[in-house]
Amino acid sequence: MRKIFVVLTLFTAFVLALAACGGAAPAPSGETVTVKETVVVTVEVPVAGSPAAPAVVAPAGYGVTLETVKARGNLICGVNSQVPGFGYVDADGNFAGIDVDYCRALAAAIFGDASKVEFRPVTAAERFTALQSGEIDILSRNTTWSLVRDTELGGNFVHTTFYDGQGMMVPADSGLTTLEDLEGGTICVQTGTTTELNLSDVMASLGVSYTPAVFEDADATFAAYAEGRCDAVTTDKSGLVSRRSVLPDPSAHVIMDVTMSKEPLGPMVRHGDDQWFDIAQWTVFAMFAGEEFDITSANVDDVKANATAPEVRRLLGLEGDLGLKLGLTNDFAYNIIKLVGNYEEVYNRNLGPDTPTYIPRGLNSLYTEGGLLYAPPFR
Amino acid sequence: MSRDEQQKTTIPFWRDERILRFLGQIVFVLFVLFVGALIYQNMKAGLAKQGITLSYSFFNGVSGFDIAETAFPYDRNSTYWQAFLVGLANTLSVGVVGIVFATILGVILGVARLSTNFIINRLAAFYLELIRNLSLLVFLIFWYLGVFLKLPRVKEAIIWPGDIILTNRGVGIPWGIPTASFPTFRLILIFGLILAVIVFFALRAYGQRTGRAPLTLLWSILTFILVGLLGWIILPEKPLTLDLPLVKGLNLSGGKILSPEFMALTSGLVLYTAAFIGEVVRAGIQSVSKGQVEASRALGLNAFQTLRLVVFPQALRVIIPPLTSQYLNLVKNSSLAIAVGYPDVFYVSNTIQNQTGRAVEMISLVMVTYLAISLFTSLLMNWYNQRIKLVER
CATH class of the missing domain: 3.40.190.10 (Periplasmic binding protein-like II)
Structure with a gap:
């Protein structure tokens, strides 16, 4: 019996030691940092005649x-x-x-x-x-x-x-057109998102009271909306468009003409x-x-x-x-x-x-076409 | 060297089993501490590398999000700490409601399982086998998406007799609203409670003295109800006015609105845990030997008296320990609320963790919270177990 106990103890200790090493393993970068110290890189600039570039000191973690x-x-x-x-x-x-x-x-x-x-x-x-x-x-x-x-x-x-900007989707037959119409209603939203905070901000500044119905992921949020758990569902407008395409009847839902935030x-x-x-x-x-x-x-x-x-x-x-x-x-x-x-x-x-x-591309067009996409020069 | 001399020599400490055992324990404790410290250091180093420090000071910050069900006033200007407490209160309310109903249903199921009536017996057996072999998460989602969200929309609400409104926005039940005379009424109720306790102890003493078996609990409850009723009639203004739920605008209002999330979570947990409690109760009753029942019948006790005075007190000793684990399971399983969107403590903590990025702090706090709830529950149940256990002389 005692032998078994000793063997078991040793085995447990071994497993624990392994686990401890495993715990340290996901931070290989940490080890690299200590080995690397400071790397001095001298860059040769190919343009003839220019002076040698100053030494670049790479900070820890670089690369x-x-x-x-x-x-x-x-x-x-x-x-x-x-x-x-x-x-x-x-x-x-x-x-x-x-x-x-x-x-x-x-x-x-x-x-x-x-x-x-x-x-x-x-x-x-x-x-x-x-x-x-x-x-x-x-x-x-x-x-x-x-x-x-x-x-x-x-x-x-x-x-x-x-x-993107945050929008609000409602069933087409509900007759709701503005955020104020949602007074006293329930709004489905996904947890852990900026959307959840924006909703609270916007509704507080409009003085509209509502009940949030908050879900863990997009599927659950829109499933609850489709079942009529809430009067409206809110997320980024792009998200609304894309999720509407997979609702049972996409044409039965409209996206309100309001933008609640910058996203x-x-x-x-x-x-x-x-x-x-x-x-x-x-x-x-x-x-x-x-x-x-x-x-x-x-x-x-x-x-x-x-x-x-x-x-x-x-x-x-x-x-x-x-x-x-x-x-x-x-x-x-x-x-x-x-x-x-x-x-x-x-x-x-x-x-x-x-x-x-x-x-529609809207803000996501090139700056030459009235959008915001602007790449710095490649040089 | 003779045999006598050999026995006299003291054993060196490295071969003394008592010392070795003691040393072994010390080494093991040190080893555990070392591993713990290693893990902690590793975590701290990892966090420090990303410029994140451990601190609970963010708890005083403004939360900025709304919660649907709050036991006390809470809005987006409240702190994270208050949000956490809202979640905790929701967990506790689900736990208490769940334990009460699961116990009642479980005892009924356990007794039904032993019924001599063939249909009752088979039905109970079928229910227990079915529920115990389902996954709880699946069961909860079934209740949420399959039952409570499938109720009609607000405009086509079902109204049951007794003004119970069923919609997919929630179940509205009539609820009392306290009026000006409510504080006086509360005092009367407390008086009734004290009186009921006195009746309880008096009847028990009477029973022990005379050897009769008065229905102690029944009489004390009746006393309480009687005092309450008297108070209700005597007071000039009724202490509670009945508030009926009704459909107003987009939602239900008035009365007490039980959200589909709460209903799905509690009904799922109750029906699930009750199946396990049913088996525990059945096992407890069967553990009382048949001779006990036959003996009590021979003494002239009727079936109910046999169950109440002979079988149950003995069965409880077997029932309580596994029942405690079922209670703990129910409370811990309530963290599955996140699947149906009910804001319990785990769910709210998750939201806080998302909005602040404080994963380590929140997870450790939630772990401590569940540990505290569970230890408190076991403490109560162990105390009760001490009370009812067989006194051996």
């Missing part, structure tokens, strides 16, 4: 994410799986949507292969924890940029990929790795620039063969070494456009007129 992703061989992207047009699992079981395509573009920029990405569906509630803990490399899940999220949640927002939606990365932030940021800009210069996945090879404009040549990696500066290959933007497409292509594929989730 860790790209190294991890490359070593793993794929990108892990936290996405939505319940909002058609943004992040959704289609009838064939593939992920689709504008946020999903962004992940593919990032994989194309890093690996030259848009399929080297693993999509991990995260709920609104768990998304920030998943990003903080390193479970996902980047969060691309229609997430609203706000100050608290940018600071306290330990993340940085990459440039906005979709400008800039974009990808988010962890604090502490500026190189990774830059890569994520310039992937967005490469897609904007592709549209601006009329480079599509169909004509990119032609453009590359015949390009004369210097900025197009720099964008496609024919001139200069913009890609290398990001720690990628020089043709990263070419890969993005070739394998995934420019912003317009991605938009039309997911939210264009031919899709059930059609949303």
